[in-house]
Amino acid sequence: MPARDRYHHGDLRAALVTAGVAAARDGGEAAVSLTRLAGAVGVSPSAAYRHFAGGIDELLVAVGDVARRELADLVRRRVDAVTEGDHVGRFRASGAAYVEYVLTEHGIFEVACRHDRGRDPEADPFALLQERIDRLAEVGLLRDGVGRDEAAMTAWSAVHGLAVLLTEGPLQRLPAARRDALVDAALDTVERGLCVQV
């Protein structure tokens, strides 16, 4: 929508972020440029500087913030869908949700990874994973000798690596069923490695 009826935009900052998110969704970071976004919103490039004094960097961080919030929301939703007492199930759900998000939104996810100031504690996927691990530890489901921090980092590594494996390289076009089976197998492995076996 390059055309505008009013001289003043109304909320140019929000519009630019929205456009940035859209551009990143299909095109990744490379598609996010000040010039281009201004054009998409129907505004001159210099207008953007009134709302992003920090230039393109600040804009990319804002776009990344949206992605982090989306990701965090999805993780929370998927976790909440699992019975409250099923701590292992909730842990797995958080990991699976992470992969799910990256698979569906890997363009904007790239921006989230590379432009993270970590300002919003509500939008921190790592913290959500840590939370799951802490719950496991509290009810005694974490194996002896497995530290909470190490466990969280290991889980994050597995899940992030999995997402990369499935979105880049030759496995990009793996059939969905095969892909899901792989995610399951990986989560099985992590679960066996971290949790007390019952």
Place this chain on the structure above:
Amino acid sequence: MPARDRYHHGDLRAALVTAGVAAARDGGEAAVSLTRLAGAVGVSPSAAYRHFAGGIDELLVAVGDVARRELADLVRRRVDAVTEGDHVGRFRASGAAYVEYVLTEHGIFEVACRHDRGRDPEADPFALLQERIDRLAEVGLLRDGVGRDEAAMTAWSAVHGLAVLLTEGPLQRLPAARRDALVDAALDTVERGLCVQV
């Protein structure tokens, strides 16, 4: 060394790749440009096209090939350093070597990841990991119900994710000891998840 004594360079292709590797080592992909490399080697940009008809893309792939070969060599060296019969130890060594390489050479590793035609079977880190898993399977050390492919992908994911975690984001400057402990803990987890416990 921008100066040259002879009009003909001798082996401009190799020189450009070497310069590309050096540039990528400290600066990542962003530092690798045809113009810049030609300048570094003391040659006009157009000269590069005689050796890289495919332009910058072909050059990046060539730089990535060097990195993949380095990485594969390191993995092989670390594996060979472990007693031949210690299959689990060798498996762990391959994973640790992967992380080690990314930690020391993450600039050039980035290029390797993003410009991979997968032409050189001798320089395929994933295949090396798969090989370790196959060895484990052959001697019956892989858990029941764990497929070879899934196991390899899980291991690769964990190790690649770990490398990313340690080279990007807030954990970049983790003290070396803490870092090594984390790698160990992650490998412990993967080992417990994949291998028969003795």
Place this chain on the structure above:
DNA sequence: TGTACATCAGTGAACGCGCGTTCACTGATGTAC
């Protein structure tokens, strides 16, 4: 052994491109009196 000539590896100037960013400006808005 000497020379003509094809071949190959460079030069250097020029392209267009899109980028981020700055600047002096003008148009719209809303507040104080």
Place this chain on the structure above:
DNA sequence: TGTACATCAGTGAACGCGCGTTCACTGATGTAC
């Protein structure tokens, strides 16, 4: 209620930059006779 004016949000033209790439060219090399 009407108007002067400060404030704010835009314009548009211009910068310099480094990029990848093309082109007609020239300098060096080595091979055939």
